Amino acid sequence: MEQVKIMLSEKELPQRWYNIQPDLPAPLAPPIHPGTHKPLTPEDLAPIFPMELIKQEVTMEPWVEIPDEVLRLYRLWRPTPLCRAYRLEEALGTPARIYYKDESVSPPGSHKPNTAVAQAYYNKQEGVKRLCTETGAGQWGSALALGCCLFGLDCTVYMVRVSYEQKPYRKLLMQSWGATVHPSPTNLTQAGRSILAKDPDSTGSLGMAISEAVEDAASSEDAKYSLGSVLNHVLLHQTVVGLEAKEQLRIAGEQPDVITGCVGGGSNYAGLCFPFVKDKLDGRDIDIIACEPTACPTLTRGAYRYDFGDTAQLTPLLKMYTLGHSFVPPPIHAGGLRYHGDAPLMCLLVNQNVIEARAYHQNTVFDAALTFARTEGKLCAPETAHCIKAAIDEALKCKETGEEKCILIAYSGHGFFDLAAYEQYFANELEDYEYPQQSIEEAMKTIPVVDESPGE
Amino acid sequence: MEQVKIMLSEKELPQRWYNIQPDLPAPLAPPIHPGTHKPLTPEDLAPIFPMELIKQEVTMEPWVEIPDEVLRLYRLWRPTPLCRAYRLEEALGTPARIYYKDESVSPPGSHKPNTAVAQAYYNKQEGVKRLCTETGAGQWGSALALGCCLFGLDCTVYMVRVSYEQKPYRKLLMQSWGATVHPSPTNLTQAGRSILAKDPDSTGSLGMAISEAVEDAASSEDAKYSLGSVLNHVLLHQTVVGLEAKEQLRIAGEQPDVITGCVGGGSNYAGLCFPFVKDKLDGRDIDIIACEPTACPTLTRGAYRYDFGDTAQLTPLLKMYTLGHSFVPPPIHAGGLRYHGDAPLMCLLVNQNVIEARAYHQNTVFDAALTFARTEGKLCAPETAHCIKAAIDEALKCKETGEEKCILIAYSGHGFFDLAAYEQYFANELEDYEYPQQSIEEAMKTIPVVDESPGE
Numbered sequence: 065m066e067q068v069k070i071m072l073s074e075k076e077l078p079q080r081w082y083n084i085q086p087d088l089p090a091p092l093a094p095p096i097h098p099g100t101h102k103p104l105t106p107e108d109l110a111p112i113f114p115m116e117l118i119k120q121e122v123t124m125e126p127w128v129e130i131p132d133e134v135l136r137l138y139r140l141w142r143p144t145p146l147c148r149a150y151r152l153e154e155a156l157g158t159p160a161r162i163y164y165k166d167e168s169v170s171p172p173g174s175h176k177p178n179t180a181v182a183q184a185y186y187n188k189q190e191g192v193k194r195l196c197t198e199t200g201a202g203q204w205g206s207a208l209a210l211g212c213c214l215f216g217l218d219c220t221v222y223m224v225r226v227s228y229e230q231k232p233y234r235k236l237l238m239q240s241w242g243a244t245v246h247p248s249p250t251n252l253t254q255a256g257r258s259i260l261a262k263d264p265d266s267t268g269s270l271g272m273a274i275s276e277a278v279e280d281a282a283s284s285e286d287a288k289y290s291l292g293s294v295l296n297h298v299l300l301h302q303t304v305v306g307l308e309a310k311e312q313l314r315i316a317g318e319q320p321d322v323i324t325g326c327v328g329g330g331s332n333y334a335g336l337c338f339p340f341v342k343d344k345l346d347g348r349d350i351d352i353i354a355c356e357p358t359a360c361p362t363l364t365r366g367a368y369r370y371d372f373g374d375t376a377q378l379t380p381l382l383k384m385y386t387l388g389h390s391f392v393p394p395p396i397h398a399g400g401l402r403y404h405g406d407a408p409l410m411c412l413l414v415n416q417n418v419i420e421a422r423a424y425h426q427n428t429v430f431d432a433a434l435t436f437a438r439t440e441g442k443l444c445a446p447e448t449a450h451c452i453k454a455a456i457d458e459a460l461k462c463k464e465t466g467e468e469k470c471i472l473i474a475y476s477g478h479g480f481f482d483l484a485a486y487e488q489y490f491a492n493e494l495e496d497y498e499y500p501q502q503s504i505e506e507a508m509k510t511i512p513v514v515d516e517s518p519g520e
Numbered sequence: 521m522e523q524v525k526i527m528l529s530e531k532e533l534p535q536r537w538y539n540i541q542p543d544l545p546a547p548l549a550p551p552i553h554p555g556t557h558k559p560l561t562p563e564d565l566a567p568i569f570p571m572e573l574i575k576q577e578v579t580m581e582p583w584v585e586i587p588d589e590v591l592r593l594y595r596l597w598r599p600t601p602l603c604r605a606y607r608l609e610e611a612l613g614t615p616a617r618i619y620y621k622d623e624s625v626s627p628p629g630s631h632k633p634n635t636a637v638a639q640a641y642y643n644k645q646e647g648v649k650r651l652c653t654e655t656g657a658g659q660w661g662s663a664l665a666l667g668c669c670l671f672g673l674d675c676t677v678y679m680v681r682v683s684y685e686q687k688p689y690r691k692l693l694m695q696s697w698g699a700t701v702h703p704s705p706t707n708l709t710q711a712g713r714s715i716l717a718k719d720p721d722s723t724g725s726l727g728m729a730i731s732e733a734v735e736d737a738a739s740s741e742d743a744k745y746s747l748g749s750v751l752n753h754v755l756l757h758q759t760v761v762g763l764e765a766k767e768q769l770r771i772a773g774e775q776p777d778v779i780t781g782c783v784g785g786g787s788n789y790a791g792l793c794f795p796f797v798k799d800k801l802d803g804r805d806i807d808i809i810a811c812e813p814t815a816c817p818t819l820t821r822g823a824y825r826y827d828f829g830d831t832a833q834l835t836p837l838l839k840m841y842t843l844g845h846s847f848v849p850p851p852i853h854a855g856g857l858r859y860h861g862d863a864p865l866m867c868l869l870v871n872q873n874v875i876e877a878r879a880y881h882q883n884t885v886f887d888a889a890l891t892f893a894r895t896e897g898k899l900c901a902p903e904t905a906h907c908i909k910a911a912i913d914e915a916l917k918c919k920e921t922g923e924e925k926c927i928l929i930a931y932s933g934h935g936f937f938d939l940a941a942y943e944q945y946f947a948n949e950l951e952d953y954e955y956p957q958q959s960i961e962e963a964m965k966t967i968p969v970v971d972e973s974p975g976e
Contacts, residue, residue: 065530065588065591065592066592067530067595068595068596069530069595071527071529073527074521074524074525132521136522139521139522139523139524140524140896140897141897151670169625171897173936210897213894213897214607214897232939232943233939236940236942236943237936239946240890240893240894240939240942241893241897242894434696437696437697438669438696438697438698440596441596441597441627441669442627443627443693480629480689480936480937481936483689483693483696486696490692490695
């Protein structure tokens, strides 16, 4: 009988994270200070991040040891299964072999705790008592709540008010793990108060919530800030996913020809694909496909420029594909993919043509999710559905050409908290957004002009 | 480093279900016809169940082969992990070793698909095209929707109207797997129409939904009815859980001293404990503890009598602990435990003092769930929380006595669809119900009088 799940034992859990920085095909442009436009120093970041994470942000060591305490907690759900999607293959009639790496088995249901647990650990090590963060729909907030809970840290989450009110379930999950969750904007920070002074009924935004969380951390003696994607150290922690998948494929006697993943901030897909990117840079032929929504087409239509990470222009400037920090994507249900920029590491690899980007409309993405649910049994998150769509497209191409490709999917999360999105899909109420070029260019006008003289 | 998860490979999946019937310490009283009060014949059941399941209902073979097609689908999520709850043990400061068998990893998030997939298979084998069932909060309906989807059967679910309207998420899960879900009572059946004629605004009940599903199945050429608990064949299918757990504990070098599980209809706990019940009957000292809510104290305060399975008095009479088929439990959040009766097999073992029953209040049960979530990371269903409470009590007893007992928990499902219940708990809005003896006795007056002359 066919084997569906390729499992690793806990002893086979990777002991090190893979750092792609020394293997990059071009130098990574450094983050720069929003005021001086000079490269950021560790001291600039020290008020909000612990020193060990600042070091990981810039390290050129190819491997970083995973601390025992982090490994111990990873074992609550890791190694995660690599599954062969036999029934999907049969339904498509494809000669391709489709595998998916299932990160939905973690307690909050996504890849996010891989870094949440690590960040909580390093903060705890440096005497931090409380972590502050922002969250939109709550995927990241719930992961950090878990991470803090497991290490005995307090956790303060600024949750975009409209989500706080309309999507109470992830808020309750955070509270179950002991986090304090505030609907943002609040009266608790200067940033929040000034927003409320102008608009007492503000429903909030991720940009506002970032401002509040950073201010809270920077102004508290024993608190730091924590970010769930975009930064190098976050992507580093996620590589445990790809390292496991690589070993599992080796056991199955496979090497991937195609890898698909969805990209919002970039950490989920980087986690899976970076260990394989190294193989591609070493000469192996792999199609590495980053999937995003047409409603927020950062990689496919953005400019590769320095831009702010937030709408309030408070963060350092990062070199990345960006639609402009003032870009406001429509309210699509893949909330995790509604970011105007992307991780600099991911963007560099797209810019260097190592990773290819594709954008998809909502309805075609939900079609793919339903095909997956009705064959493999599992209901995925709307974000994850994007790369299932890409994998199905690739498998159908194989059906035409007869190629027996091995396709690997980054199955980043389940859809149990997203059933309202499925409801809209069933009711034919999902809109497929497509931007006129002019409106994209309009948002890009807010991207700051930075001197990028070579050799800096 | 300690090993948290004891995994079995797919090859180690049990190939047979364990049938407890030949090992029972007393003869099982047969189901009897509601009209004639004579033992039910296979012909009586043929209009609503396929013959193979009717055979399994009465077989005295100690083992029943699991068909290859069922094993193939079990492999989508089975074998499930057996986890050691190290962090819970540490938090309690107990010398006890606590394990939990995690059935929450199935696609709908509970043990239910173990029988749903098997029932769909046998129906498909006998040419059935569609299965009908009832569901309350939707746990069983979603499992059967999945089972039918995987075998290409149509699935019609009569969902209690109040749940259909107030808890839309499991309904959407069923629809994702292609099921047709009706809010019950409907205008589609005679039973539904007669209820609506009397009360056009009826919010429905499980009893009404059963009547509609049975009528739909019995009056359709190519449809049958499917039940998610109580009956012998359902409990048989669930023993795959206990057989796996037994092998996993053997690998860990353990034998359980205490086993806890929650009981609504009885199939979840029977699935885990029956293979160990055999050991107890063979002389091993094991405390097998069935946990129920004080709000529906079937095993702890019910009468061991023949009673109807439904409020409408349409089903066969079963010998079981019952609070009376007219008993209406209060709206506690452990919806899966709100049944006036229990599986006859489970009840016989309680009556024979092989299994002990305990009842718990809601708030203490949610306290236990939160302790578990904040140590082990996983948020359980309110039903599952009952046996976590019992396990914590037992572990704390070990702390007092110094006994190093091995405790096994039936972790039957996750709580992602029950966060509204946690919200009420956080808000101190959960009521702890306790019945005066008089009101229990009142409900029991509706239990029919049946001649149970010995030797029948």
